[in-house]
Amino acid sequence: MDKAQLKPDERRIQSAVEALAGFVDESKPGWTRRPFTRWYEESRRWLTEQMTEAGLAVRIDAASNLIGRLPGTDDTLPPIVIGSHTDTVTGGGRFDGIIGVVAGLEIARLLQESGYRLRHPLEIVDFTAEEPSEFGISTIGSRGMVGNLSEAMLEQKDPNGLVLREALDSIGGRTSEMAAEARKPGDAALYLELHIEQGPVLEQTGHKLGAVTGIVGIHRHRIIIEGAPNHAGTTPMGLRADALAGFCEIGLAFERHCSAHGRDAVGTIGRLANEPNASNVVPGRVIFELEIRSLDTELSDAIYAFFSVEAREIADKRGLVFLEEQLSKSNPVLVQPEVLALVEKGCASVAPFIRLPSGAGHDANQMAVIGPIGMIFVPSRDGRSHCPEEWTDYGDTTAGVAAIAAAMLAFDGDSGGSGDE
């Protein structure tokens, strides 16, 4: 086929993003469209119309995801799935998640206009509630699609007492059938997701496109530094066990250990509590949480292990007690080399690109359960996301859609059927 046939229309993409930006809760800052709200339902009605016009058969699955399907020339093959989400955080922006759904819609329109038929069925998915939710769970819809939304999760309540199960059913889900309908490994030929980078790397390196090498695993630890809450006036410097001063030295050590591996890992101390937090009392206890993210689980483990040894030495030297607890550990999702090659080929046909890992989680984390995944990033202005200022140029977004389309076509052309996915 002629690739020019799938040349995305920037104005149409902009128009779709702007249409969705019209369905927002104006009582909240930014472009807020929380799941299970009036604005979310309005946006889905609009999406349903658009998908239908683009020739897709639209349905809502048991987990309440909105799915538009185009048959393949060999409809017995598992589908190529393209998707993301349209819910936002409170005070969020117009691009995070949204451009991944708009990409799917645009590709469906291009296929419709060109008359070109894929061998695989194609599914465009708007996954329900990807962002952190009031139920304490994120990637709710993609979890449900792949059987990772447990009964216990379905019974979680939001602060108003709404049960997640009822929330999903209220927007067309059928949670009682969810487990039976859940997709299994092999049920997707390929999952592709276009997403904003949410970081500064593409912008700072001057690239329009990023071929995602994988989604990092996250290791979280909670640490308690115990000192003595002495009087700030009467305790000489040399006779203190100052938990906050100890934290300062330990925090710098953590930063140094995390910075020693270039782009291969990041580490953050994001949360901290200082006790008793009074201006005239030497801090007696500091509790903090740190996280390490990397595509390489062994590297994350090693960074933490070296840090922990040094932190204990610092604590001992200062007469402090160091207590540690691992809070969670998620595994990285790696993009398979053959899929990464296709994604890079798709990118290369459109614009200069670099490889980079995804430091944030996505619906792709869940979809990796049932098939290979590929992701493409487009630049975030100033590296910002989850805020009203979140911005990606429409030209860059269009380049991303073109790269996703090219990767899809390459996969559909290359792969012989269900056997090699």
Added chain:
Amino acid sequence: MDKAQLKPDERRIQSAVEALAGFVDESKPGWTRRPFTRWYEESRRWLTEQMTEAGLAVRIDAASNLIGRLPGTDDTLPPIVIGSHTDTVTGGGRFDGIIGVVAGLEIARLLQESGYRLRHPLEIVDFTAEEPSEFGISTIGSRGMVGNLSEAMLEQKDPNGLVLREALDSIGGRTSEMAAEARKPGDAALYLELHIEQGPVLEQTGHKLGAVTGIVGIHRHRIIIEGAPNHAGTTPMGLRADALAGFCEIGLAFERHCSAHGRDAVGTIGRLANEPNASNVVPGRVIFELEIRSLDTELSDAIYAFFSVEAREIADKRGLVFLEEQLSKSNPVLVQPEVLALVEKGCASVAPFIRLPSGAGHDANQMAVIGPIGMIFVPSRDGRSHCPEEWTDYGDTTAGVAAIAAAMLAFDGDSGGSGDE
């Protein structure tokens, strides 16, 4: 006179401390006796009886302080004042403040038993509400005695809506007469206060007594470190402006600057807020308060100035903004050399002693307005105070009373009259 005549009675001192420890709010932890409570009034009734039995003429002044007076052989001289306070912090101990009042009572008893008469009048004072109060003010009674309790302070309310003026009047004060009755410079020949150290120095150096060289001034500053609240997963280490990591480096610099002057200064970062304080967001802002305490105002200024220069360099290097604001600056109170010599003479006649500054404020800060002050410290076990575990051995307390008595006698014998105080 024979000094043996003023040999304090350890059992009587212990008995008085224990008696006061009986007037406590048992619904609260430790030995809690907050001012303006039932237990405070009970303890003052008991103290009034004891003072009266010891031959003192007891009254309550306009600021509600309880005062027992013994005439001098030259009753035209300004009085020697011995005092402290019997209120405690919530969850406090049995010694802080209390032993200073008990010291005065014991000295009155010793004078009564010996028949020895001082040239100066002697006043034993239980100052009202020395500890931080619900009205946001401390050293309330001693402020009132010396004219440092403003009308604005008198109108302060506690969380229950009680006005300070009414609280003082409810325990016998006459706040409408307070300003007129306030004492003026020269109205005290000498103020002596026995107090627990509230720090670890006497215990760690093995001394029973400390001759206080002065009460430190306190400089407080608030500092804001502004960074960028980026995504903790997607922002590479080298592209961050992490306010908390910057705080770590700046906090260590502060500790180093404060530790460079031996016992001449202490500095503490006691309060800190980290924003947004979420585990997956690079900290975008840290707000903290620091204080520097020293007898030497120029040293405190210099420590802050050198720290501030280095902190700005650290912030610049890290792409952070450093904002600073001085919150308060209190002047140190220095013990006059002649008084310090008397106090040291008094200590030397009893037990080995060292000189040390007071890192905490006391009623002596206020009394310094109207005359020379002297203070003696006795050891605090483990350096602790303002907690149920607060403890000073009765033998040490008795040594402190003996040293105060000796200093008082030396002053009364040495000083020729009102001209040289």
